[in-house]
Amino acid sequence: MPAQTVIASDAVHRSAAPRSASEAKHAFARGRLRSKNWDRHVADVDRMASSPGFQSLRDLILELARLSAGEQVLDIGSGTGLLAHAAAPHVACVIALDESPAMCRHLETKFTRLEITNAKVLQTTAMDLRLPDGAVDVILSNYCFHHLSDADKRRALAEIIRVLRPGGRLVFADMMFRISFTSRRDRSVITLILKRLIRHGPAGLLRLLKNAVRMVSGHGEHPAGVEWWREALLGAGFLDVTVSALEHEGGIALARKPGAL
Numbered sequence: 001m002p003a004q005t006v007i008a009s010d011a012v013h014r015s016a017a018p019r020s021a022s023e024a025k026h027a028f029a030r031g032r033l034r035s036k037n038w039d040r041h042v043a044d045v046d047r048m049a050s051s052p053g054f055q056s057l058r059d060l061i062l063e064l065a066r067l068s069a070g071e072q073v074l075d076i077g078s079g080t081g082l083l084a085h086a087a088a089p090h091v092a093c094v095i096a097l098d099e100s101p102a103m104c105r106h107l108e109t110k111f112t113r114l115e116i117t118n119a120k121v122l123q124t125t126a127m128d129l130r131l132p133d134g135a136v137d138v139i140l141s142n143y144c145f146h147h148l149s150d151a152d153k154r155r156a157l158a159e160i161i162r163v164l165r166p167g168g169r170l171v172f173a174d175m176m177f178r179i180s181f182t183s184r185r186d187r188s189v190i191t192l193i194l195k196r197l198i199r200h201g202p203a204g205l206l207r208l209l210k211n212a213v214r215m216v217s218g219h220g221e222h223p224a225g226v227e228w229w230r231e232a233l234l235g236a237g238f239l240d241v242t243v244s245a246l247e248h249e250g251g252i253a254l255a256r257k258p259g260a261l
């Protein structure tokens with residue numbers, strides 16, 4: 001039975017900016033202020049969302065989520081709304097959450113332009129969802145979590161299980177490999193990515209160099225492998241956990257919060 005929880009309207013549109021000096025210090029210690037500035041990447045994210053790869057991930061996520069009318073859905077790291085936009089016609093309400101103010105402004109304009117009236121925008125981080133306990137039936141996400149450190153991924157999972165209603169579902173896709181050469185999958189994914197970048201000539205090599213510098217300086221991406229996600233989801237208290245590698249660098253995860261179905 002879908003939860004009928006009404007999400008308080010003041011729960012949306014709140015800023016994720018640090019609210020005090022101690023919060024800012026805490027955020028800096030966690031590396032939050034050193035992460036990528038997504039405000040500069042709205043057009044890139046929009047371009048990526050219209051790529052065949054992301055469109056088929058969107059379809060797979062929605063198929064696995066089995067959304068139904070009356071459900072409250074949260075899309076974490078919504079970007080320019082790839083999942084939120086597709087989910088909205090099938091459910092009661094979608095909350096598109098992103099930490100980037102520019103991404104959120106873009107989303108609000110898009111929802112207004114497309115006359116999507118059951119979608120709200122929430123500017124906050126995945127580690128502080130700022131929604132009531134048990135308020136959401138389904139949580140979706142695509143290619144957001146590899147931008148979080150492992151500790152922040154675990155914080156996000158604790159928040160996700162808190163805001164899901166008992167029996168609520170989590171379905172997400174993300175990069176799923178480790179930047180290491182210890183497993184065959186990690187090696188083949190890294191080789192695939194290197195070949196892709198090299199194929200782009202000087203621009204690809206420049207990107208490779210930039211990525212290497214970002215990784216060394218701690219600004220890089222932090223993909224986790226299939227096993228890591230399985231263990232983290234079980235550790236956070238989820239049931240019916242399924243995590244599968246896809247044929248490229250991605251993977252897909254499904255899990256359910258214990259309790260009423």
Ligand SMILES: C[S@@+](CC[C@H](N)C(=O)[O-])C[C@H]1O[C@@H](n2cnc3c(N)ncnc32)[C@H](O)[C@@H]1O
Nearest residue numbers: 038049077078079082098099100125126142144
């Ligand atoms: C690669 S984009 C994916 C966007 C969208 N899900 C899609 O599939 O097109 C990653 C998004 O995650 C957001 N993001 C990154 N770190 C985040 C965090 N800690 N909390 C919330 N959003 C975050 C970024 O602002 C960006 O919009």
